Amino acid sequence: MKFKRHTKLEHGLGQIDIAPLIDMVFQLLIFFMLTSSFVFQSGIKINLPRAVTSEVIQEENVIIIISSENVIYLNNRVINLKELEKALRIAAKKNAPLLIKADRRASLGRIVDVWDLCRDAGLDKINIATNQE
Numbered sequence: 001m002k003f004k005r006h007t008k009l010e011h012g013l014g015q016i017d018i019a020p021l022i023d024m025v026f027q028l029l030i031f032f033m034l035t036s037s038f039v040f041q042s043g044i045k046i047n048l049p050r051a052v053t054s055e056v057i058q059e060e061n062v063i064i065i066i067s068s069e070n071v072i073y074l075n076n077r078v079i080n081l082k083e084l085e086k087a088l089r090i091a092a093k094k095n096a097p098l099l100i101k102a103d104r105r106a107s108l109g110r111i112v113d114v115w116d117l118c119r120d121a122g123l124d125k126i127n128i129a130t131n132q133e
Contacts, residue, residue, distance in 0.1 A: 046103040061099035061127070062091045064114060068105040072114065081117065088121035097125035 046067060064084070065073040072079055074087055091098065098118055102111050118126050 046101055061097050062087075063099050063101060066100065066102040066106045066110055066114065068103040070107050070110045072110070081113065084114070085117050085121065088118055088123060092122035096123075097127065098123050099127050099129055101129040 046065060063075065065076075067073070072081070072084060074084060079087070088098075100111065100114060100118075115126065
């Protein structure tokens with residue numbers, strides 16, 4: 001059996017063209033750069049007050065957020081006080097713990113209003129979120 005010693009690429013190609021490979025690498029790079037810029041944590045920006053005696057809570061909580069503009073959010077949805085009262089009564093029936101995340105610039109009056117609604121609804125486990133120093 002005879003083997004050819006010097007084989008050439010068929011159809012006269014002397015070398016492999018890598019330009020399409022480079023184009024695909026750049027397209028993948030651009031794709032991943034664009035998709036990674038759209039991945040961000042959704043939520044409401046609040047600055048929690050600092051406390052030395054804060055503890056980490058491991059339970060599932062009903063979360064109420066009060067922004068610096070005194071807007072109330074329940075489960076990342078804007079809610080008014082009447083709707084909040086209804087939702088808190090449902091949470092009280094489930095005996096769910098409550099976590100209030102209030103911005104440090106939020107009105108103390110608004111925080112007390114929400115706290116009173118929680119107590120009127122029958123919630124016993126009410127926590128306020130803080131940052132540890």
